[in-house]
Amino acid sequence: MKRFVVFIALAALAAPASAATQAEAEVALAAAKQAEAEAAKYDNRWVPAEAALKAAETAVAQQAWDTAVAEANKARAMGLRAVEQSKEQETAWHDAVIR
C-alpha cells in the first residue's frame, strides 16, 4: 500500500507542466531513460514504466512537449521506484526463503 501512495505521489509530481519546451522534454526523456537503464541492471523494468517511456518518445517525435514531459516524468518516477525496490530486495529476499 505504502508503495502505491509513494507511486501516486510521484505520479502527481509528474503532472504536466504547461507549455513545456523541446529542451525540457528532451531533458525529461533522458532522465527517464537513465532511470530505466538503471532498473534494467536489476532485471526489473516495470511494464507501465516502459509504456510511459515509449509514450514519451512518441510524443517527442510528434513535438507534443507537454505530453512528452508528463510521460517521461512518469517513466522516471517508476524507474526510480523499481531501482529502490531492487536495492531493498538485495537483502530482503532472504526473508522469504523457505528454511
Add this chain to the structure above:
Amino acid sequence: MSHRRTVRWLVVLAVCLFGGAASPPDSSTPAADQKAFQDYFRSRFPGVPFADFANGPYAVDAAMRKQWEEIMQFPPYDFALDEGKTAFAVKFANGKSYADCFANGGIGVRQNYPYFDTKTGDVVTLDLAINRCREANGEKPLKYGTGMMASLTAYMAETSRGKSFDIKIPDDPRAREAYEAGKQFFYTRRGQLNFSCASCHVTAAGQRMRGDILAPAIGILAAFPIYRSDWGSMGTIDRRFTTCSAQMRSVPLPPQDVAYRNLEYFLSYMGNGVPISGPGTRP
C-alpha cells in the same frame, strides 16, 4: 510467528556480519534448501502424494482435477506431441539428427535438464540443448517459447514420463553461483505489483488468484511444455516465465536469458524426486 521473527533476526545479523553485500551468500547448502523446500510443501499439503506435485494445481484442487481429467481423455497437446515425434526423427542436412546430440538418443532424458555444463560454465536447459544441437549441425536455431520448440520438448518429455527430476549441482563454484542466482531470482520481488515467484507459488500456493488456482512451486516444471487453455496453444517454460514476469508488471527477460536459466536450474533442483509428467495441460 516467532520462528519467522527469529529467521528475520538471523538475516539482519547476517546482513550486519557480511556488511550487507549485494547478495550475501546463504549459509545453507543446496541439499539443505531442497529438504526444507520439500518438507514445506509436504506439510503444507499433507494429503497430496509427493509424485502428484507433477500435476500442479490439479494436485491441490479436486474440482479442477475433475475438469483436467476430462481434458486428459483427449488432451489438446496431442497434435504438438505428434509433430514433435515426427520432427525429432528427421535428419539434419548433414545426415545427423537430434538423437546424436543427446544421451540415450534423447529418449527418457528430460529429467536430467537443466544441467550445469562445466565446460561452457552455464546452465543448459533442454530447449537450449536442442538449439545448440541444431547449430552444431549447421541448422538454424528454433524460436523459443512455442511452436516447434514446444513440440520437440513435448515429445522428449513424453518419453521421460514417470522418471523423477534428477538435477545435479556439480562441485564447481560456478554451478553453485548459478544455483544461488536462481534462488535469489525466485525469492526476489520485482515489477510494479511487487511480487516474487514465491509470492504466488509458495505463500499463496493452492489459493485462488482471480479465477485460477496457483500451483505449488514444488515440481511445477514437471509438466512442461503445456497446452494452456488461456493461450489456446502450447508453451514452453520460457513462455511461462515470460508471462509470469509480465503478470507481475515486470518487463520479461528474453527467452533463455541466463537469469531464467538459473531460475529453472534452482526450481528443477527443488523438485528432484517429482516425476516428469509433461506434456501437460493447464487452464
Add this chain to the structure above:
Amino acid sequence: MQFGSADYSPNATTRRATLRLLALLGIAGTAGTARADAAPGWPEEAFHQKTEADAVKTLYGKPFEASDKVTLDAPEIAENGAVVPISVSTELPGVTTISILVPENPFTLAASYKFAEGTLPSIGCRLKMAKTSNVVAIVESEGKLYAASKEVKVTLGGCGG
C-alpha cells in the same frame, strides 16, 4: 514477448472431401451454388439467436419441459471459460437430437447433435463460456423436448497454472 499461435492449415481442402460431405448431407449436385462453401444443413438461423426461447423456437419450433431424466454434467466453477467440459446423457427412449445452449453467450445455441438409431444418447464436448451462465441441455425424445440446466461459474483467469 509475443508468441504466435499454432499454424492452422486444414490441408485436406480436397475436392473429394467436399463432394463427399455434400453427398453425405444429401445435396449432391449442388456444388457451385452460392452456399456450397458453407456446411449444408447447418441451422444457421438457430445459431444466431440471442435468447434461449428464440433458439429453441428456431431450432425446434416447439416447447420443452424440465426433466430429471436428462443428465447434464458440467463443472460448478469452470477452470477456464474457454474450455468447459460438458456432457449430456439421458435414459429417455428414441432420442434423435441433443442440443446444448449457453444463454449468456452472445449466441445462445452452442452445439446440436443428431443421433442415428443405434447411437447412444450421450455426448461429451468442450464449450466456451463468455461469463457465468446456466448451461441448458435439450433432449429430443420421441418428438418431445426435455431439458436440464446447471449454472457454471466463470471467473477471470490468466494467472495461475
Add this chain to the structure above:
Amino acid sequence: MPSTIRVRAQAGDTVTEVQALIQHPMDSGFVKDSNGVLIPPHHIETVTFEHNGKIILTADWGPAVSKDPYIKFSFKGGAKGDALTVTWVDNLGKTDMLEAKLA
C-alpha cells in the same frame, strides 16, 4: 501434412466408444487480436461420423465450441477393423476428412 483429425475408437462387447479431437481455431468472431482488430469468425459448422458408410452422428457447431474441439459418443455394434469416417466443414468452406479403423 498431418491430418487435422484425431480419432480413438474402441469396439467393445456391445458398444463402440468414439473420441475425436479436431485441430481448428474455432474463432468466434467476438475476440480482438493484439492490434484491437476483431478476428473474423472461423469455426466448424458440421462434423459427420460414419460407421461403414452409414451416418451415426452429425454435430452442428456454433462459435461457442472450444478451440481444437473434442467430441465423445458411443454407438451400438461396431467390430474391430470396421471403417469410421470423420468429416468436417467450416464456415469458410474448408474441410477435412479422416478414415480410421475401429480398434
